[in-house]
Amino acid sequence: MKKVVALMLALLLVVSAAACGEKKSDEKDHLARIKESGKLIIAMEGNWSPWTYHDESGALVGFDTEVAAAIAGKLGVEPEYVEGAWEGLFMGLSNGRYDVIVNGVGITEDRKDTYDFSEPYAFNTTVLIIRSDNTAITSMEDLAGKVTANSLGSTYESLAVEAGVDHVETVDTLEETLNMVLNGRVDATLNAKGSFEDYMKAHPDAPLMIAEEVDVEYIGIPVVKGEDNATLVEAINKAIEELRADGTLAEISIKYFGFDITQP
DSSP, X not given: OHHHHHHHHHHHHHHHHHHHHHHHHHTOOHHHHHHHHTEEEEEEOSOBTTTBEEOTTSOEESHHHHHHHHHHHHHXXXXXXXXXXXXHHHHHHHTTSOSEEOSOOBOOHHHHTTEEEOOXXXXXXXXXXXXXXXXXXXXGGGGTTOEEEEOTTOHHHHHHHHTTXXXXXXXXXXXXXXXXXXXXXXXXXXXXXXXXXXXXXXXXXXXXEEEEEEEEEEEOOEEESSXXXXXXXXXXXXXXXXXXXXXXXXXHHHHHHSSOOSOO
């Protein structure tokens, strides 16, 4: 009997030791796990020029693409990009499919309920875009009862709804959005000023114009809310501060936008 008890105790000690080992591994926070893996998994759309898009060779490029790579470098890991539709990015982040989203994400109170954000690394001017011959819309106040187009779940969609639009058509890309404005399927759209100017460089004869500059959106990097990501946010903030101080952020911005969007 004593031998049986001794054997059972020994087995319990083994199980306990194994459990302690598992607990020790589980105690590694997100930043530690990222460094251990050697890569930062970054979600972005990949079709929103000049933030994140594919060039003529098919390579993934853009302001956010390079900013994300620079931050990964500061963390001592390699960037790994995962592309997806805007409405699925946050679901994937919450499900642990990727570590961060770097895709011109505006810092809003609603999003802060679910996600922790880095400090802003860019400041995005939101503009109201219409056809050049549209005399019915001159400001956000004129959107009541109108139809706009934007990505599902975007801050632009929220602004349109707040303005009292009748309906928001869901789209996936900026080009699709602006084509809908051009062909009259929608009355207007809201988007980033830099993205619109980039589009107009490629389509200088497009009969589009900015009716109003709406607001300035603070752009940050979201992670899943919680203590597990506290050191990750700190590390990203440190990286952003260093990249701003040494001029890297400004250099990347000027490369893609033609001006610096990284200063308040």
